[in-house]
Amino acid sequence: MDEVLADYGASGVKFRLAERPEGRRLFDKHRSGDTLVVRRLDRLGRSYQDVVDCMRHFVRGGVIVRTVINNMTFDGATTDPVQQAVRDAMIAFLAATAQAQAEATKIAQQAGIAAAKDDPRKYAGRKPSYRRAAVEAVRGLLLQGQGASAIAKATRLSRQTVVRIQQDSGTVEQALARWGM
Template structure:
């Protein structure tokens, strides 16, 4: 019979952020780490961690917002893990959810905390949009500078007109396909490097 493992999961939003402090001091048998936005559902390390853990294991996460970006996602992930008889432990919130026993108070706390976190993120985005709108009104906000110079845009359009694949052209210019489409539509003020 194999011993139960404590498995860590870390996530940071950008490549420059550091996961060092997230599970600092925790005794873990294995750690999975994603560098992806929380709203991005493509979190390969989390998926790998969920496949890796077995009955009796504990998945240790720094905080709820590191595991999920919204309440629905969090509740689903914890439920899936508990169905596998895996305990989920959130260090920051000091909450633990076990597949062996249902604790209605802990479940209520998780739902409320996740709801508050989701609300806070919505408020931050709303304030950001309002700030940008005010700055635009004052003529202060110009947005990001276009990724490509006028001669590059002309070359890009020529290559597309010649029948080259858009994905290849976008890759050659180091821009996303959406940005390429913005240049093709003539929305160069919106076209920024993505």
């Protein structure tokens, strides 16, 4: 029976496949003779070690792994040591490529954020969850002596936002100015 497992919740950069919910299901479901079809091997993980460990687990368990993009098939059927070495070298190469790509993406992302922060017209920080009217309402209620929880309920802001407005009014004003609110 064909079944599609999609892993949207956790990052392959931060978590090994076996630590992700759908990854655990993948390990639990596949038995000898099953075929696992993946878009590319890097969908199994973004670290070299994770991809290699996953592939070893599946191949040793008799699972056939096929890639859609490269149209490659990896299995444990061969007993020829040379073919096994070539298979393992190809897996290692694809796993190393996946990790290199993840690292390059992370570096490029960090550089982009740093460049955007250098030009305040491009990076205004995270958009505040409040507007000027809400800030004024919070300040008015604070002057009346109301507590943060009651103010949060009345203004539909989180309690933490009310506390931030109360304790760090300078940052609140800067955020409102940057976003033109």
